[in-house]
Amino acid sequence: MNEAQRLVDLIPRLRRYARALVGDRATADDLVQDTLERAWAKLHLYRRGTDLRAWLFTVMHNVHVNRVRAARPTDLLEDEMPELAQRAAQSDTLLMRDLDRAIARLPAEQRSVLLLVTLEEMSYEEAARTLDVPIGTVMSRLSRAREKLRSMMLGQSTTAKLKLVK
Amino acid sequence: MSGSMGEGPITEAELQAYADGRLAPARRRAVDAWLAARPEEAERIADYRKLAEALRSAYDPVSAEALPSRFSRTRVRWRRYALVAGWTVFGFLIGGIAGWELRDARQILAPSPDVGVVMARRAAIAHATYSPEVRHPVEVGADQEGHLLAWLSKRLGAPLRAPKLEDMGYSLVGGRLLPGDNGPVAHFMYQTQKGTRITLYVRTEAAGSRETAFRYAEEGRVRVFYWVDRKLGYALSSGDIGKDELFKVANVVYQQLNP
Numbered sequence: 001m002n003e004a005q006r007l008v009d010l011i012p013r014l015r016r017y018a019r020a021l022v023g024d025r026a027t028a029d030d031l032v033q034d035t036l037e038r039a040w041a042k043l044h045l046y047r048r049g050t051d052l053r054a055w056l057f058t059v060m061h062n063v064h065v066n067r068v069r070a071a072r073p074t075d076l077l078e079d080e081m082p083e084l085a086q087r088a089a090q091s092d093t094l095l096m097r098d099l100d101r102a103i104a105r106l107p108a109e110q111r112s113v114l115l116l117v118t119l120e121e122m123s124y125e126e127a128a129r130t131l132d133v134p135i136g137t138v139m140s141r142l143s144r145a146r147e148k149l150r151s152m153m154l155g156q157s158t159t160a161k162l163k164l165v166k
Numbered sequence: 167m168s169g170s171m172g173e174g175p176i177t178e179a180e181l182q183a184y185a186d187g188r189l190a191p192a193r194r195r196a197v198d199a200w201l202a203a204r205p206e207e208a209e210r211i212a213d214y215r216k217l218a219e220a221l222r223s224a225y226d227p228v229s230a231e232a233l234p235s236r237f238s239r240t241r242v243r244w245r246r247y248a249l250v251a252g253w254t255v256f257g258f259l260i261g262g263i264a265g266w267e268l269r270d271a272r273q274i275l276a277p278s279p280d281v282g283v284v285m286a287r288r289a290a291i292a293h294a295t296y297s298p299e300v301r302h303p304v305e306v307g308a309d310q311e312g313h314l315l316a317w318l319s320k321r322l323g324a325p326l327r328a329p330k331l332e333d334m335g336y337s338l339v340g341g342r343l344l345p346g347d348n349g350p351v352a353h354f355m356y357q358t359q360k361g362t363r364i365t366l367y368v369r370t371e372a373a374g375s376r377e378t379a380f381r382y383a384e385e386g387r388v389r390v391f392y393w394v395d396r397k398l399g400y401a402l403s404s405g406d407i408g409k410d411e412l413f414k415v416a417n418v419v420y421q422q423l424n425p
Contacts, residue, residue, distance in 0.1 A: 016228040019225055033237070123188075146185070
């Protein structure tokens with residue numbers, strides 16, 4: 001199989017992931033373009049027979065981390081995450097238009113895991129390989145990401161409930 | 167988080183896997199039973215599933231979008247990357263794409279304000295100067311190729327080779343030494359039996375130069391493909407043959423210099 005064609009075939013998925021990762025279209029496509037150029041330049045490092053998609057997403061992850069680092073020297077730490085105003089629970093209708101913003105508020109490391117697993121539907125092992133972290137880290141980041149997203153989107157986190165009880 | 171970790175054999179990781187529909191059936195049933203007794207936890211997991219659905223429905227349309235034109239442009243550029251960075255991997259691609267690539271090459275390559283442009287211009291001038299020479303096209307002829315290469319290698323401070331282009335119909339005429347911006351330049355001349363000439367301009371690059379893809383320039387009537395590979399910059403020039411053919415020769419030159 002021809003890696004070049006497979007890379008090209010993966011562009012729509014890269015764009016989908018990038019859009020969710022960085023939000024706006026132009027920045028996302030810049031990221032995809034940088035990723036693809038880097039992937040081409042590094043393709044000789046790709047080992048045939050291994051997972052090309054995971055390899056490509058690893059390249060994208062690294063490109064993204066470098067871009068973010070270059071753009072602002074200190075990324076927001078998880079603990080410093082600004083609190084969002086709790087929204088009232090809206091039956092089971094998700095506020096789609098707020099999804100972008102909520103995802104953007106996730107710490108970067110949690111966002112990547114959540115998107116690789118839910119959007120890209122990678123196995124936990126693949127996500128761990130892609131991000132070069134242990135699988136336990138993937139699971140804990142996934143759990144934290146979901147709980148944060150849930151609290152932002154649905155206003156139903158356990159903390160929110162505790163606050164309501166007071 | 168929820169206290170679920172300590173309450174039994176069901177772990178938080180398993181709940182995540184359950185939300186993703188990735189648990190083996192036996193465990194799934196265990197989690198079903200566990201959640202049945204814990205409505206809050208069941209609600210939490212249900213929310214996770216809704217969030218995943220919302221994510222997919224929000225972003226799936228992106229992957230169905232027609233690719234913006236920047237990516238078809240990029241695709242051409244990658245293929246040039248491929249030519250340089252992964253020739254052995256991509257050699258088989260070239261025949262098919264070369265023509266298409268060349269059609270687009272000018273628009274993509276035109277704005278390349280780097281030092282390579284200067285090299286291309288120098289190479290074009292050297293080509294225009296020496297290729298019409300009848301009696302003295304080269305300083306050292308191909309009959310003394312060993313001497314020629316040893317001499318030029320010594321002056322440039324890098325081991326040089328003259329590509330063999332007989333299969334393309336070009337035989338080495340010889341070479342000469344030229345002054346250049348970064349020091350001495352090696353200039354090789356080839357010609358067909360009919361006397362059509364191409365020249366290869368080889369110069370040393372400053373330390374830390376990046377490898378580049380093939381680039382194309384036209385200086386007057388001279389067409390030039392140029393690229394940087396490791397410590398050397400190359401420019402292949404012709405005033406007589408078309409861009410497509412020159413591109414093919416440039417590919418062969420590149421291959422031979424990077425076995």
